[in-house]
Amino acid sequence: MEPFRSLTQMVNSLRVRNYRRRVAVVCPNDPHTEYVIIRALREEIAEFLLVVDVGHQELARHMQCASPDFVHIYEAGSPDEAAALAVQLVRTGVADILMKGLINTDNLLRAVLNKENGLLPPGGILSHVAMAQIPLYHKLLFFSDAAVIPRPTLDQYRAIIHNDVGLCRKLGCVEPRIALLHCSEKVSEKFPHTLSYMQLRDEASQGAFGPVFMDGPMDAKTACDAHSGEIKGLSSPVVGNADILIFPNIESGNVFYKTITLFGDADTAGMLTGTIAPVVVPSRSDSGNSKFFSLVLACLAGTQND
Missing domain, CATH: 3.40.718.10 (Isopropylmalate Dehydrogenase)
Structure with missing residues (x-):
C-alpha cells in the first residue's frame, strides 16, 4: 500500500471500500457537526448514531429524515448521560468510532476515561x-x-x-x-x-x-x-x-x-x-473541513486492518 499523499485521497479510499463505519456522535447540536454528518453521508463513508440530550432532538430528526437508513437517534437525559451512552455503544461494538459534538471536552473525557466503563485500556x-x-x-x-x-x-x-x-x-x-x-x-x-x-x-x-x-x-x-x-x-x-x-x-x-x-x-x-476505538475530539475553533477530515482519519484508523 502506498502512503496517502492528500486528505482527498483518504476520502476517496473510504468511498471505494463501500463499507461505512458506525460513528456515535455525542450531542450533535451545532452547525459544524451537522456539516460533518451531512458531508459524510453525501460521501457515503459513515453511518451515524446520534446521541442527543433533552431538548435537542429536532436537528437530529431532521438529519435522520434526510438519510433514514444511515442515521439513528439515541436519547439521553443530559450531556453527561449522552457521553456515557455513546461510550457504551462503542464498548459494546454497536459503534466503531466516538465523536464529540456540542459538549464540553472535559465532560466527554470523563466518560472516555471512566475506569470501569470507558475506552482506555487499564x-x-x-x-x-x-x-x-x-x-x-x-x-x-x-x-x-x-x-x-x-x-x-x-x-x-x-x-x-x-x-x-x-x-x-x-x-x-x-x-x-x-x-x-x-x-x-x-x-x-x-x-x-x-x-x-x-x-x-x-x-x-x-x-x-x-x-x-x-x-x-x-x-x-x-x-x-x-x-x-x-x-x-x-x-x-x-x-x-x-x-x-x-x-x-x-x-x-x-x-x-x-x-x-x-x-x-x-x-x-x-x-x-x-483508546480501544478512535475518538474524534475537535477543537471549538476547528473549521468544518478540519472536523470532517478528522472523522475521515478516524474511519481509516479503524478500517485499515479489517
Whole structure:
C-alpha cells in the first residue's frame, strides 16, 4: 500500500471500500457537526448514531429524515448521560468510532476515561495525534501532542510514538521518519526532554518501535527542510523528510497546530489515540473541513486492518 499523499485521497479510499463505519456522535447540536454528518453521508463513508440530550432532538430528526437508513437517534437525559451512552455503544461494538459534538471536552473525557466503563485500556496512556496537509510540504505530516499531554514523561513519549507510528503504518507509511523537536540540536540537562530524546533514540535503534528512522533533537525547520539541514551539516534520513514531529510540550505543539492553519493554509485532522476505538475530539475553533477530515482519519484508523 502506498502512503496517502492528500486528505482527498483518504476520502476517496473510504468511498471505494463501500463499507461505512458506525460513528456515535455525542450531542450533535451545532452547525459544524451537522456539516460533518451531512458531508459524510453525501460521501457515503459513515453511518451515524446520534446521541442527543433533552431538548435537542429536532436537528437530529431532521438529519435522520434526510438519510433514514444511515442515521439513528439515541436519547439521553443530559450531556453527561449522552457521553456515557455513546461510550457504551462503542464498548459494546454497536459503534466503531466516538465523536464529540456540542459538549464540553472535559465532560466527554470523563466518560472516555471512566475506569470501569470507558475506552482506555487499564494502564493505557491517552494521547493526541494531528495530521496536516501543508501546501509547502511534500507529504502529509503527523505531530504530537498538541492537545492532551502537557509535558510528556519518558513513558508518555514512548506511548505517543507507538500510537503515532501505528497510525502512520495504517495509512501506508511503513517506515516513518520521526523528528524529536527542540529549539536546537544540543542535548542539555537544562532541557530534560532532550535527555529523554537520547533514550528514545537508543530504543529506536534497538527496534523498540519497529522499522523507523528517529533523530533529534532538532528544530521543526530542520526536520522539514533539507536545505536547513545542509547548512547545519546534518545528515539523517529524517532531516527535511519527517513524517512525524514529536513536540516537547503541549504549548509548542498547540502553537504549531494553530499557526499552520492560520498562516500556512493547512488542512488538518486529529484524533485521540491509545483508546480501544478512535475518538474524534475537535477543537471549538476547528473549521468544518478540519472536523470532517478528522472523522475521515478516524474511519481509516479503524478500517485499515479489517
